[in-house]
Amino acid sequence: MAENERLTRRYMSELLPIIGPDKDIMAPDVGTDEKNMAWMIDTYSVNAGFSVPGVVTGKPVVLGGSLGRNSATGDGVALCAVKALREIGADVFGARVGVIGFGKVGYYAAKAMEEAGMDVVAVGYVSGGYIGFDSLEQLRRYSLDNGSLNGFEGGERLSNNEILEMELDVLVPAALSDLITKDNASRVRSKIVVEGANSPTTTEADEILESNNVLVIPDILANAGGVIVSYFEWVQDNQNYFWSLEEVKGNLERVMDRSYSEVMEVGRIFKISRREAAWKVGVGRVLESHKLRGLYP
Numbered sequence: 001m002a003e004n005e006r007l008t009r010r011y012m013s014e015l016l017p018i019i020g021p022d023k024d025i026m027a028p029d030v031g032t033d034e035k036n037m038a039w040m041i042d043t044y045s046v047n048a049g050f051s052v053p054g055v056v057t058g059k060p061v062v063l064g065g066s067l068g069r070n071s072a073t074g075d076g077v078a079l080c081a082v083k084a085l086r087e088i089g090a091d092v093f094g095a096r097v098g099v100i101g102f103g104k105v106g107y108y109a110a111k112a113m114e115e116a117g118m119d120v121v122a123v124g125y126v127s128g129g130y131i132g133f134d135s136l137e138q139l140r141r142y143s144l145d146n147g148s149l150n151g152f153e154g155g156e157r158l159s160n161n162e163i164l165e166m167e168l169d170v171l172v173p174a175a176l177s178d179l180i181t182k183d184n185a186s187r188v189r190s191k192i193v194v195e196g197a198n199s200p201t202t203t204e205a206d207e208i209l210e211s212n213n214v215l216v217i218p219d220i221l222a223n224a225g226g227v228i229v230s231y232f233e234w235v236q237d238n239q240n241y242f243w244s245l246e247e248v249k250g251n252l253e254r255v256m257d258r259s260y261s262e263v264m265e266v267g268r269i270f271k272i273s274r275r276e277a278a279w280k281v282g283v284g285r286v287l288e289s290h291k292l293r294g295l296y297p
């Protein structure tokens with residue numbers, strides 16, 4: 001812990017000239033959490049001579065963090081899963097779900113999908129996966145207490161590749177990149193893949209999934225919830241006015257719903273995949289902004 005703090009503070013001190021609440025704003029990701037963000041805000045604020053909560057997001061609520069930030073990425077994944085199921089005419093209630101990755105994204109995604117009425121039947125972790133467990137909370141408590149799911153005896157053990165190949169309504173790859181590749185994509189039997197991780201599907205695998213009529217909700221859309229609520233946190237810090245959890249979740253749902261609908265419509269009009277549609281929407285916004293602003297000097 002002490003070494004982590006020293007490393008975090010030193011790293012932040014090197015970044016001081018190029019970051020700030022109106023420049024570049026950081027948020028936690030793999031290997032970092034709200035403790036790191038707390039050290040970062042303190043390091044920056046000590047050098048500034050006053051508290052600057054808006055310099056990072058994902059920090060503890062007591063330091064200006066936002067309610068709902070920890071679960072935001074997973075909440076966004078669940079919202080996309082609900083939209084995708086409805087789009088293909090499948091029932092949300094009772095939909096069979098497999099989640100590979102049970103960290104900050106996978107756990108909260110699984111929890112939110114379960115609250116929406118889906119049945120999370122399989123959970124994968126870096127050490128392997130499980131089916132037949134009593135509850136997500138049982139898995140969560142064990143992983144927090146032991147640092148992994150190694151030795152867990154409350155379910156049937158299976159590999160992550162076996163989860164990948166299960167007959168599911170929704171598969172959520174929420175671990176690291178390159179989980180679905182050209183070598184295993186043809187064995188994916190889920191109707192929908194909602195990408196909780198960044199780049200969990202390779203380009204070759206993407207083509208295979210599309211040819212097999214698997215609906216892929218790409219990472220650029222599906223896991224945007226964390227960034228969206230980080231923006232909400234920055235807005236709250238700058239206003240020094242903080243929202244209720246219901247307000248945060250309601251605003252997140254509205255943004256995700258609008259984005260999903262826009263990507264779906266672009267995909268339908270141009271007859272392209274959701275990934276291509278999401279890129280087209282994003283790049284199109286940048287292009288339009290450049291045209292409107294022009295070039296100077």
